[in-house]
Amino acid sequence: LERTLILVKPDAVQRRLTGEILSRLERKGLKIVGAKMLRITPELSRQHYAEHVEKPFYPDLEGFITSGPVVAVCAEGPGAIAVCRTLMGATNGREAAPGTIRGDYGQSRSMNLIHGSDGPDAAARELKLYFKDEELFAFDKLIEPVLYEAAEA
Ligand code: GTP
Numbered sequence: 149l150e151r152t153l154i155l156v157k158p159d160a161v162q163r164r165l166t167g168e169i170l171s172r173l174e175r176k177g178l179k180i181v182g183a184k185m186l187r188i189t190p191e192l193s194r195q196h197y198a199e200h201v202e203k204p205f206y207p208d209l210e211g212f213i214t215s216g217p218v219v220a221v222c223a224e225g226p227g228a229i230a231v232c233r234t235l236m237g238a239t240n241g242r243e244a245a246p247g248t249i250r251g252d253y254g255q256s257r258s259m260n261l262i263h264g265s266d267g268p269d270a271a272a273r274e275l276k277l278y279f280k281d282e283e284l285f286a287f288d289k290l291i292e293p294v295l296y297e298a299a300e301a
Pocket residue numbers: 200205208209238239257258259260262263264265266
């Protein structure tokens with residue numbers, strides 16, 4: 149089964165949307181196999197957003213992502229990375245479709261409530277930044293054969 153890193157960003161924590169956001173992932177059938185609250189440091193921000201560090205908006209992005217606590221979650225399921233990206237919606241809340249997290253709760257491009265890894269390499273790299281191996285859990289849910297169908301991974 150695929151794993152992805154989700155961050156409930158500082159704006160969502162501030163707006164008391166943590167439960168609502170994580171509950172949408174759970175209702176979809178994703179399994180939370182790791183979770184912690186933390187304050188992202190400037191160093192961690194530079195590692196997490198390595199692809200954006202040189203961009204003009206990076207100082208604003210770092211200021212925002214370090215502005216308050218986030219909730220980091222490892223979500224697991226078949227195609228978890230793409231499933232989460234679909235649930236999140238487009239980066240800019242004004243463009244994100246209704247029914248998506250960003251489409252339903254935000255209008256901002258920078259304060260867009262949630263982060264989700266954008267591919268398998270990013271997911272592996274980002275999960276290592278936030279979780280030790282022993283902080284991620286394997287547990288079976290008896291409904292999985294019904295939820296995911298037989299051979300999906
Ligand atoms: P993440 O899941 O957070 O990575 O969002 P994304 O993959 O939808 O967007 P992207 O990786 O392109 O950008 C990363 C984050 O930087 C976005 O989620 C925004 O929070 C922020 N961001 C992107 N573009 C801009 C911008 O032009 N200005 C500002 N201030 N922030 C931006």
